[in-house]
Amino acid sequence: MSSHATANSFHALKRLLRYARGYRRRIIAATVCSIINKLFDIAPEILIGVAIDVVVNQERSFVARAGFESAQEQIFVLAVLTFFIWAGESIFEYLYQILWRNLAQRLQADMRQDTYEHAQRLDMAFFESRSSGQLVATMNDDVNQLERFLDGGANALIQVGVTVVAVGAVFFVISPLIALLAFTPIPLIIWGAFFFQRKAGPLYADVREKVGDLASRLSNNLAGIATIKSFTSETREADRLRExxxxxxxxxxxxxxxxxxxIPVIRMAILAGFLATFTVGGMMALRGDLNVGAYGVLVFLTQRLLWPLTGLAEVIDLFExxxxSTRRILxxxxxxxxxRDNHDRSLAKPVRxxxxxxxxxxxxxxxGVGVDGISLHVPAGHTLALVGATGSGKSTLIKLLLRFYDPSAGNVCIDGQPIGEVSLRSLRQSIGLVSQDVYLFEGSVRDNIAYGRPEASDAEVVEAARTAEAWEFIQALPEGLGTAVGERGVRLSGGQRQRLSLARALLKDPPILVLDEATSAVDNETEAAIQRSLRKIGHGRTVIMIAHRLSTIVHADEIVVIEAGQVAERGTHHSLLAADGRYAAQWRVQTGAVEEPPVLT
Structure with missing residues (x-):
């Protein structure tokens, strides 16, 4: 399992690098600045050893061979070099921080946007099988976790590698024996790093899953706060969240x-390497086999070589x-x-x-439920009503019309064109949907009515509100059209939300209007208002209605009874009552009388 976790991590890194191909130049520039900064960072330790060599050997020092004879000149040269080295280190530290941090910000913003846009194009089955909390955790917390690694961990990983290579080169030039002793702990350190990485990999995958569960629980509870309060379940929900x-x-x-x-394990390995350099190098210097300045360089560089490796723990933590998170995002x-969206073809205009x-x-x-071999035809400008028990397949037909799903067999056509052959934009712009579960976005009343046509004028918004019989209550609101509706429209009543939903669909002015249980959750007054609105807007427009209240569909041109995914009955209100079948039985249940009421006109 451990090797599998390691393979998963590096596979995720490869996938990330493939995704980030467009950022290649930025990644290379940031990497180069990190390397140069680390080389400058190592240089002062070398200069300290050279300075010791100048003080001890003076005219016979290493610097003297470069043409600077007096010790004073040599010290001055070292001071100048030190200034430029520190300045270079500072400049490239500034550059790599700017580059890595900006890269982290840009990549995380683009990745979150790409993830969201991709999720929008997925079919409804995906959203019905995933919790919104898990998706939010992936798009937000997981993306932020990747940003934190790019912000510091990537640079640290590169600089550890540069330190090992650069310091190792200096060691082998000065003394291969001491280099061998100093580098002896490094395989143990590297092995330890990968060992802990393999152990930590699946554990951090579990952490990410738990983050999603927590986000899902919080999201669900806050959305259902009214239900929690009404059932006095605050304590139980608090306990579930605590769990x-x-x-x-x-x-x-x-x-x-x-x-x-x-870290504790690595510290002991580092101590072994440092003691070997300190002891063996010191003995060699005492015997005259090693220059005193070179001994100083080795002692300082041993610490510079080994101590940064303790940072591997934090880097690996960030990496895992x-x-x-990267696996979940990708x-x-x-x-x-x-x-699939067919961008190249639109519904023929005008849409009848x-x-x-x-x-x-x-x-x-x-x-396993759905519809089976259903054939229906709704002429342009006619009204079709669909009735039937819950789960019979009525809403499935609407989802197929909107292409939330594609049928496994058969075709859905508008004006004779199969909807699978036209763009989703042209299809859905031709359909206005008013559903039972009204969703209002946080913003003003005007923003929600004009959601389908943000460019609409105030006069057009008001006219749509009047037609939906919503204008009267909108005028009574504290700020009229500018009144904030709250999250999901929580500041409005159910009937008010339903009327705003109808106004939103009307402002879109679609040739096809779909009402999915639009009046099932409203009071009698709101139902009557919506019925009056429908009589106004039904002329010259195709209307498809789903209703449990049969009183709302008596005026339909055709009523179709759906049962177990098939057409059980069809006809007008009068003909179905005369047939004395399922529709007539349901009518008697709802009205309590055999006599049929006058048809709404």
Whole structure:
């Protein structure tokens, strides 16, 4: 399992590098600045050894061979070199920080945007199988985790490698024997780093999963706060949140326990290397086999070589967290788009609104329910009503019309054009949807009515509100059209939200209007208002209605009863009552009388 975790981490890194191909120049520039900065950072230790050599050997020193005879000149030259080295180190530290941090910001912003845009193109089955909390955790927390690694961990990883190579080169030039002794602990350190990385990999993957669970629980509870309060379930929900939160803490504790053990083990390996250099080098200097200045360089560089390796613990910690997050992000980006968009072809204008379902079949993978071989035809400007028990397939037909899903067999056509052959934009711009579960976005009343046409004038917004019989209550609001509706429209009543939803669809002015249980959750007054609105807007527009309240569909040109995914009955209100079948039985249940009421006109 450990080797598998290691392979997963490096596979995730390869996938990340493939994704970041467009940032290659920035990555190279940042890497070069990190390398140069580290080379400048190592140089002062070498200069200290050279300075010791000047003080001890003076005219016979290493610097004297470069033409600077007096010790004073040599010290002055070293001072100048020190100034330029420190200045160079500072300049390139500034540059690599700017480059890495800007790269981290740019990459995380682009990755979050790409992930969100990809998720928008996925079919509804994906969202019905994933919690919104998990998706938010991936797009936000996981992306931020990757940013934190790029912000500091990537540079640290590069500089550790540069330190080992550069210092190792100096060691082997001065004394191969001491180099061998100093480098003896490094294989142990590297092995330890990968050992702990393999151990930490699956643990941090579990941490990321627990983050998603926690975000999902918080999101669900805050969205359902009214239900929690009404059932006085605050204590129970707090306990459930505490349980998920403790699972996150426990997962983190396991990962921290493994990563924290790394530094003490590595410290002892470093001590062995330092003592070897200090002791063997000192003996060689006493015997005259090693220049005193060179001995000073080796002692200082040993510390410079080995101590930064303790930072591998933190770097690996960041790396594992980042790779666990990267896998989740790239896995989301890799989810295939099943409803393909045909950008090159649009519905022929003007769209008349003729709708046909031609032997359409579809089944949900999760439940197996759906529709089977349904054929329906709605002439342009006519009203079709769909009735039937919950789960019979009514809403499935609407989802197929909007191409939230594609049928497994048959075709859905508008004006004779199969909708799978036209762009999703032209299709969905031709359909206005008013559903039972109204979703209002946080913003003003005007923003929500004009959601489908942000460029609409105030006069057009007001006219749509009047037609939907929403203008009266909008005028009574504290700031009229400018009144904030709150998250999901929480500051408005259910009936008010439904009327705003209808106004939003009307302002879009679609040739096809779909009402999915639009009046099932409203009071009688709101239902009557919506019915009056529908009588106004139904002329010259194709209307497809789903309703449980049969009183709202008596005026439909055709009523179709759906049962177990198939057409059970069809006809007008009068003909279906005369047939005395399922529709008539349901009518008697809802009205309590056999007599039929007058048809709404």
């Amino acid at each position: 998920v939160s403790e699972a996150y803490v426990t997962a983190n504790r396991r990962a921290i326990r493994v990563s924290s053990a790394f 967290r980042a790779m666990a 896995d989301l980006l890799a989810v295939p788009i099943t409803v 609104g003729e709708v046909s379902f031609e032997a359409v079949s579809f089944r949900y993978v999760s439940s």
